[in-house]
Amino acid sequence: xxxxxxxxxxxxxxxxxxxFVNWQNLIMLCVGGGLxxxxxxxxxxxxxxxxxxxxxxxxxxxxSDVMLKDGFIRTIYDAGVDTELFPLLIFIGIGAMTDxxxxxxxxxxxxxxxxxxxxxFLTLLVALFLGFPKLDAxxxxxIGACDGPTAIYVTSKYAPxxxxxxxxxxxxxxxxxxxxxxxxxxxxxxxxxxxxxxxxTAKPVSKTTKLLFPIVITLVGGxxxxxGLPLLATIMLGNLMKESGVVARxxxxxxxxxxxxxxxxxxxxxxxxxxxxxFIRAExxxxxxxxxxxxxxxxxxxxxxxxxxxxxxxxxxxxxIGAAGISAFPMAARVVQKVGTQYNKKSYLLMHAMGAxxxxxxxxxxxxxxxxxxxxxxxxxx
Amino acid sequence: xxxxxxxxxITMLVAGMGGTLVTLGxxxxxxxxxxxxxxxxxxxxxxx
Numbered sequence: 001x002x003x004x005x006x007x008x009x010x011x012x013x014x015x016x017x018x019x020f021v022n023w024q025n026l027i028m029l030c031v032g033g034g035l036x037x038x039x040x041x042x043x044x045x046x047x048x049x050x051x052x053x054x055x056x057x058x059x060x061x062x063x064s065d066v067m068l069k070d071g072f073i074r075t076i077y078d079a080g081v082d083t084e085l086f087p088l089l090i091f092i093g094i095g096a097m098t099d100x101x102x103x104x105x106x107x108x109x110x111x112x113x114x115x116x117x118x119x120x121f122l123t124l125l126v127a128l129f130l131g132f133p134k135l136d137a138x139x140x141x142x143i144g145a146c147d148g149p150t151a152i153y154v155t156s157k158y159a160p161x162x163x164x165x166x167x168x169x170x171x172x173x174x175x176x177x178x179x180x181x182x183x184x185x186x187x188x189x190x191x192x193x194x195x196x197x198x199x200x201t202a203k204p205v206s207k208t209t210k211l212l213f214p215i216v217i218t219l220v221g222g223x224x225x226x227x228g229l230p231l232l233a234t235i236m237l238g239n240l241m242k243e244s245g246v247v248a249r250x251x252x253x254x255x256x257x258x259x260x261x262x263x264x265x266x267x268x269x270x271x272x273x274x275x276x277x278x279f280i281r282a283e284x285x286x287x288x289x290x291x292x293x294x295x296x297x298x299x300x301x302x303x304x305x306x307x308x309x310x311x312x313x314x315x316x317x318x319x320x321i322g323a324a325g326i327s328a329f330p331m332a333a334r335v336v337q338k339v340g341t342q343y344n345k346k347s348y349l350l351m352h353a354m355g356a357x358x359x360x361x362x363x364x365x366x367x368x369x370x371x372x373x374x375x376x377x378x379x380x381x382x
Numbered sequence: 383x384x385x386x387x388x389x390x391x392i393t394m395l396v397a398g399m400g401g402t403l404v405t406l407g408x409x410x411x412x413x414x415x416x417x418x419x420x421x422x423x424x425x426x427x428x429x430x
């Protein structure tokens with residue numbers, strides 16, 4: 001009987017034994033802890049990093065079955081990530097939360113939103129040069145969209161084995177926008193350019209225009225890039241619900257309950273893809289580095305495009321607003337405002353930067369949609 | 383269509399980035415047109 005008791009008790013310590021055998025799991029437990037620390041202590045994208053960090057810890061506990069067949073996170077993953085449903089549901093919430101008024105008031109800022117997507121394609125080129133397969137390179141490049149749901153949508157579809165690294169890179173760097181962007185903005189602009197005062201002369205936007213905007217974007221964008229229609233359609237559906245004002249309950253649910261529940265499930269599922277043996281590879285570090293590069297390149301190209309507009313308009317546009325042409329909304333616009341006022345107290349760039357930032361939000365989705373349709377056109381995907 | 387990585391990358395850069403710029407340029411023109419067709423009226427402010 002004593003033997004049976006000892007055998008039974010030995011079952012309680014096997015996890016601890018394996019913890020020191022599988023060193024990758026041990027490291028990933030620390031990574032999970034690090035993500036929780038970033039979220040809780042440093043306030044870096046806590047809504048995502050808390051479930052990601054916790055999911056990462058769960059999957060790396062020795063003999064954990066959460067991601068095995070019928071495991072509870074595997075069930076969530078199969079239902080929402082494998083089917084690409086979660087990022088799309090989050091997009092409805094984003095559409096319901098975002099006010100596209102500033103970009104509609106100054107439609108030229110759409111172009112700044114386009115320039116902020118250059119990093120996607122330049123990073124894709126570098127990833128290919130480093131030897132990544134085509135679809136892996138596409139998924140790495142998409143980190144440059146600065147848009148978590150877009151990155152997850154594309155990666156879960158075409159390179160699911162990279163999902164953990166791509167999602168962590170996308171959300172971590174997005175939260176580091178206030179740290180990453182200012183040095184680039186300052187280095188690329190002259191003192192005179194930084195001090196440029198922009199007058200806000202845009203007129204308010206009519207209700208009809210605001211209502212037609214999501215419908216036109218869905219129709220035109222969908223015709224040009226049908227492979228990205230789910231991305232475009234969901235964000236525009238959310239925005240149509242918000243602007244119509246007749247479905248307040250649905251809008252409220254999309255931006256609160258649905259977005260919150262899906263964020264929790266999405267975060268847990270992504271964290272659970274970060275199992276030690278699959279995650280601790282040189283490839284992961286390269287992906288994190290390329291993601292960093294993608295977001296820096298977005299800022300560089302956005303500011304350079306802003307400089308081009310500064311020259312073309314005879315110095316009426318402050319090139320700093322180009323940095324807001326990324327999808328990190330409204331963080332990037334606030335960064336522009338902050339840097340602008342550092343150089344000129346009379347400079348009020350926020351409304352212009354909000355336009356560029358809302359343009360970046362649409363730009364990232366359009367870039368992903370165009371990318372998928374170009375891939376389909378080349379026969380790389382079906 | 384079989385292609386090497388370099389051709390693929392350049393095609394993505396030209397067609398992908400070019401397509402993004404053209405699409406957003408087109409949308410910006412359309413939004414400009416919508417703004418002219420349906421200018422802001424005082425009632426919009428009251429409704430919103």
